[in-house]
Amino acid sequence: MKKFLHVLWCSLFILLATGQLHAQYSENGWLLGGGFNFIDDSGTGGSEAFNFSDNWSSVAFPSRFSLGYLLDNGMIFQGFASYNRYSEDVMVNGFAQQTDWNYYALDGLVGYGFKNLIDPRGWFDPYVQTGMGLKRLAGNNELTFNLGGGFNFWINERFAVNLSTLGKWGLDEGNDNHIQHGLGVVFKPDFKKLFAGNGGDLKDGAKGIVKKEETPQDDLLASTEPVAVAPDPSVKEIEQRVKDSIAAVMAKQRSLDQKAEIITQRLKKDLAGISRVSFSTNSSYLEENDYEQLDQLIAFMNYYPSAVIEIRGNVDARGTEEYNAWLSVRRAGRIKTYLTRSGIHPDRIQAVGSIKNKTESPCQDDQPCSDEELAKSRQVEYVLLDY
Template identity: 35%
Template sequence: MKTYSYFLTGLAFMFYSAIQGQEPQLTAKDSIVKSSWMVTVGTNVVDDSGDEFGNLFDIEDSWNSVPFPSRISIGRFFENGLGLEAVATYNKYKEGKIIDNVVNPEDVDYFGLDFRVNYDLNAILGETGFFDPYVGIGAGYTDANNQGRGTYNAFFGFRTWFSDHWGLDFSSTGKWTMNTDNSSNHIQHAVGLAYRFDVKKGLSRKGEEKKAILEEMAQEQQRIQDSIAAQKKAEEEARLLAERLQREKEAADLAAAERAKKEAEDARRAKLISKIENLGNVLFSLNSSYLTKNDKDILDQLVQIMNDNPSLVINIEGHTDSRGSDRYNQWLSERRAKRTVEYILSKGIADDRISDNGFGETKLTNECTDGVNCPETKHAKNRRSQFVIIKLK
């Protein structure tokens, strides 16, 4: 129920604040004095007519006072609403006033010293900050009409405050004698200037409710901010995740493209190597470096391959069989390689794309070395120009 009340009050509070165009906040009006010391200086009026409780306002005939400050008190007041107070008063029963149902024949001094316990009714009714009604009980000693007596006291009153420190105190006290002799009961009214010191302040009940509302509003605003922050964080994480996934996809696509490109290039290279290998070698007659028609057909195919693959660089290796001297075979192999290159150059291939070397009989393709009796068909396989790929992008 209390939370529901806070909710309704909060709605009204926020609506009012929205109309006023300002943020709700605690102000000085929301704080009150919770505890303090207090001194009052003032005057008192005594009604000891004998019928004071029946004729409260018989001012002219029954009320006694003096024309100067006649009351002083000091008290300590606590946050729980209780207060302890000591009160000293002086007065004078005037000649001609009614005292204990008879006319007073002469002026008589009045002295009182009372100790009392206050209870601030605002603790029940709710703090106003400027109006403090109170009730209380106590005991004291009074010397009145030349009679000393102990008294039981009961009182009520209120204080009204102009600031945290200054105010006015109004009270009425009934005093009942403890003696069984002729001493009488009487009423004492008082008004005084009150000063509070060692003041400790806190929030009023309305201030506490306002604080609770503000805290709920702050919590709600924080919840909204947290929700917005969480949403932004989630959106940012989603964006970062999407970017990371996109980068990973792009990297995977790039890697796949690179693999595909490499595989395609490897396949192309393998196909080209296979194609060149399938051309076979240019084979020469014994002791000859001249190209036959069949040799030129093979070289024409090589030229076509080189035209189709502008990055292809070829080295022509010239070889001989094992017959003849090493020196002769070296010269003959170089001659065969050069003749092969000259033919290729004649077909328009740039000279930086083809080179040649002669190896004599040092790279035989079979067992037909010196001293080995081999048929001509085997020797013929060693008399060759061989194509070696140097560079291929």
């Protein structure tokens, strides 16, 4: 008996643990079942499982009924009541009976269904179950340990055909072990819909009368007056509606364009207000005071996290074109490196060279310039590309 109890607790633990790991059934719900049961108490240990005539006992009417509850995690709790009859000449524990015996059983089972592992919306629903039972045969009562499984074949969301097999091990002296098979149907009622009637509220509960709310359709059906039908719209009316719809879409687009322009101007204004680095002559290295100016640019990029800018490294008018092109690219690259090391994504920065300052530089077309004017022409440019 201790061995069977040990197996029972292990089975319950596996079922409960498995039930917490998988997807959920569509909803909780009660399960009502009924059908036939067949018992193999021949003592052959399943070696003659299909010897129906000698080993199986059954009756010709529905003899098994169940009530259960299905949780949305797949756990099933069920209670069964069954009746059977051992007729004479049927093998019981290896011996042929000499008389008829009535068989009664009450079983409480907990199970787990695997439908969600296969197809939550499908019709195939295998399950396993275990539990305890009490049987009465030949005037003797005996506790049993039960372990088995079965299949529900769902015809729709409410009805299923059920096939099941349950091994039963006796826990009292004598250990009358046997197998009980089931064939029947399972019904999952929708109690919410049942008690709610046709979807209306329950009113006048004491009288049990359900009042249906009146709808405009009911008024039309009950009316004997002719109903005015709106005429079909003319072609001109349809064209006007289309024009109005197009005008509304275009107006909305203009509004969006205006908002985008306002945002763009604001970003350009903020970017223009940032102090710009002016490199020393023939140098692409950043100096101490340059970092303070670049920190302003970093603040701008963080404040507008979707902004994309172009950094143009400028040079003054002196030097060859080839040298100035090389130097301008290095200057823009130095600034991009500092920004990316400070956390700005490199995809938001384009570093390009420019051999001619495209801002308002005083040193154009080889005009003589002072040192201050030359320094101004070496200032980098920040250009807004996108936001």
